[in-house]
Amino acid sequence: MDNEDIFEKIGGKLTVNIIVDPFFERILNDDKIAPFFSDSYLDSQLAARKRFLTTLFGGYNDSDLERMREIHKSMVEKDGLNDKHFNAMLIHLKNTLLEAEISPELISQVMERTEGTRKYVLCR
Numbered sequence: 001m002d003n004e005d006i007f008e009k010i011g012g013k014l015t016v017n018i019i020v021d022p023f024f025e026r027i028l029n030d031d032k033i034a035p036f037f038s039d040s041y042l043d044s045q046l047a048a049r050k051r052f053l054t055t056l057f058g059g060y061n062d063s064d065l066e067r068m069r070e071i072h073k074s075m076v077e078k079d080g081l082n083d084k085h086f087n088a089m090l091i092h093l094k095n096t097l098l099e100a101e102i103s104p105e106l107i108s109q110v111m112e113r114t115e116g117t118r119k120y121v122l123c124r
């Protein structure tokens with residue numbers, strides 16, 4: 001199944017709109033990862049939060065992957081962004097999707113797709 005199928009099956013933009021607030025609430029209540037967001041535009045801009053979440057949903061193309069490396073580069077180099085933070089993000093995503101009653105089968109496909117961004121986000 002390709003990324004567009006996953007994104008549509010999960011409910012597309014409608015689902016993004018529904019879960020964007022609960023998802024960011026989880027992130028901003030997690031002391032391990034909240035500090036990364038406190039100085040970022042993601043702290044306040046709803047549209048940017050939705051883009052972020054859409055990407056996590058698997059709504060990215062292969063050509064976006066190198067850009068992800070750029071976006072997170074200084075966080076890795078200066079602020080120590082690592083697997084611990086990435087794993088925490090995956091758990092928040094999974095729990096948000098479970099709470100939204102997305103089917104377990106689709107959730108595991110989303111998780112697999114998001115896992116595919118790890119080496120880019122962590123600049124390996």
Ligand code: HEM
Nearest residue numbers: 033036037040041042048051052055056085086089117121
């Ligand atoms: C799990 C996989 C991840 C994906 C797919 C991802 C994807 C993205 C994308 C697409 C953006 C840009 C949003 C826009 O278009 O404006 C972004 C920005 C950002 N990401 Fe990630 N990200 C991931 C993990 C993380 C983690 C683990 C952290 C920190 C704990 C993080 C912190 C941030 C921050 C702070 C920004 C905003 C950067 C700025 O202010 O310039 N991301 N991410």
